Amino acid sequence: MTDSPKPTRKRDGRLREDLIDAGVALLRDRGADGMSLRECAAIAGVSHASPGYHFGNLKGLKTAIAARAFRLFGDFMLEFLAKAERAPKAQILAISEGYLAFAEAHKELFLFMFSGQDLDQTDPDLSAMSARAYQILRDTCAPFVKPDSHPETVEILVWSLVHGYAQLMLTGKIRKASPGVKIPAYKFLLDHLNLSLQDDPSSSS
Amino acid sequence: MTDSPKPTRKRDGRLREDLIDAGVALLRDRGADGMSLRECAAIAGVSHASPGYHFGNLKGLKTAIAARAFRLFGDFMLEFLAKAERAPKAQILAISEGYLAFAEAHKELFLFMFSGQDLDQTDPDLSAMSARAYQILRDTCAPFVKPDSHPETVEILVWSLVHGYAQLMLTGKIRKASPGVKIPAYKFLLDHLNLSLQDDPSSSS
DNA sequence: CTCCATAACTTGACACTGTCAAGATACGCA
DNA sequence: TGCGTATCTTGACAGTGTCAAGTTATGGAG
Known part of the structure; x- marks a missing residue:
């Protein structure tokens, strides 16, 4: 019973x-x-x-919620990665789409995760799930890292663009000036990044 | 009287x-x-x-704080704009430097502004200061907007990169994997954007 | 000058919150 | 059976936002 x-x-x-x-x-x-x-x-x-x-305490509950959010967040990216082609640029687009899909499907969780909440960063669950999400980005960006530069360069470039895009979309700071205009697709923005494969001779910077 | x-x-x-x-x-x-x-x-x-x-109520106080933060935020960008050269790309770099300088000098205000707080968006002070900050970005991006595209394209590209960069810098999500590595300068990232002047023939998409 | 309407602020109260200490309960195990 | 312990409850306390009502002083009308 x-x-x-x-x-x-x-x-x-x-x-x-x-x-x-x-x-x-x-x-x-x-x-x-x-x-x-x-x-x-x-x-x-x-x-x-x-x-x-x-x-x-309350901080502990918020930390547990954030940990669950980061798990779901990673799941979204992995799911989109699995469905995409294996070409490096397609994979970059895939994690970006997973990123944006998560931000749109779980707006509150997304804003909560990145809103500088007072969380217990030493919590093993939270740090594990957070590190897992970052590792997905790092692995996907790896083909674009040149041998003489740090991985952070490409990672910051990709992550910043997709994160900033998501954040500004959700908080509506972008549409304000002209409400009728459609937000251009993220892919269009991604095409403006000078990403080149490690062995691609077309990189000139 | x-x-x-x-x-x-x-x-x-x-x-x-x-x-x-x-x-x-x-x-x-x-x-x-x-x-x-x-x-x-x-x-x-x-x-x-x-x-x-x-x-x-408390929301009203938070709104007043956010309004002051947006005013200071705009002041930073204008100050860096005034000190920079008039060339469009130099101006883009200038507002970015103002953006990052503000984020670093007033970390709490910056995170507070963009953390999805419960604010009174109808407050005239807040909306005026917020619109002013966005207009600075719009004006600076204008030379790079092609005649057949929407201004939002360039604006999102620039704003997303600098905003994402600032956010990830402040929340420390970037350094985690390799604490010793220096964050590359933002200018280096900006150089990876395919920005081209409206009448610049080197634009090939 | 007096007088008073009103903006600026105080006092008091209420419901709600996080957090801790101490008690109660039932399950696993000997 | 009986006990130890993890789990949950009860009770209390200080702090919070918010509202209603009271108080005070200031500028202006008479």
């Missing part, structure tokens, strides 16, 4: 995930400031101090 | 600015979540409900 009229201990390890679900739901429809430990507890149907037991 | 029928008190209109100062100070050394109306009141030496009178 898992359920009993006196609900104690019934959830085992499931409650932690339920609380994160509740936090994500609150984040979605009330914003990061509308998220509270007590309301997460209420949604999950437990007492007000239960989240504190599992996550330590 | 001295000024207007409004200012009438011992602190005159000065308290409002003092409260914004207090909010900025709290933002600087405790983060956006550590900012509270009551503590701003305490710093300014007034009662706990006084900020509510001037700003309506």
Whole structure:
């Protein structure tokens, strides 16, 4: 009998995930400031101090939410990578599309991740998922890194463009001046980058 | 008819600015979540409900802080523009340097502005300062807009790169993989953009 | 000069929050 | 069976945003 009229201990390890679900739901429809430990507890149907037991404090809950967000974020990029052609430029486009698809499908999570929230950066879950996402970018950019330069060069170039594009799209800072104009596709912008393969002689800079 | 029928008190209109100062100070050394109306009141030496009178609510105070941040932000870009040469590419580099200088000198304000905070977008101060900053970008990008394309193309390209670069620099997401490596100068990245003047024949897409 | 309307600020209250301490409960295991 | 421990609850406290009502001083009308 898992359920009993006196609900104690019934959830085992499931409650932690339920609380994160509740936090994500609150984040979605009330914003990061509308998220509270007590309301997460209420949604999950437990007492007000239960989240504190599992996550330590509010920072812990936010960190857990961010960790889940980074996992999903990486999943999006890997999914688009798998469906794309193996050509290096196609792969760059693929992670970018995964990046933008995630930002559009999970706007609140995306903004939350990169909004300088007060998170516990020492949390193993968060740092693992964050490093995993960055590694996807690094691997995809590798073919474009020239032997005499640092990998960061290409990585910053690609990541900055797609991240800035996503951020400005979501916060609407771009459309303001002329609301009717369509945002040009990201691919169009990507074509303006001087990316060249490591052994491609067309690079002249 | 001295000024207007409004200012009438011992602190005159000065308290409002003092409260914004207090909010900025709290933002600087405790983060956006550590900012509270009551503590701003305490710093300014007034009662706990006084900020509510001037700003309506916490959202109002945050909006006022963001408006001041956008004004300072625009000032930085204009200052760098004035010191630079008039050549279009030099001007692009100038606003980028102003952008990055602001982000570095006022890290908390920069992150606060672009962190999807719950602000009152209908506030005339905020929207005016925000539009002013965007107009600086638009004007500087204008020489690179081809007659058959939308201005947004170039604007997104430049803004995304510099914004993404600044954001990733400040949140430290870039250095993680190799802490010892120096971040390449932004100018180096800018050189990888295929920017060409409207009448420049070297544009081949 | 008096008087007073009103802007600027204070006082007080309420519901809500995070966080901690201490208690209760049930499961795993001996 | 009985106990230890992880899990969850209860209760309390300080701090918060926000509203209503009270207070004060200032500029202007008479």
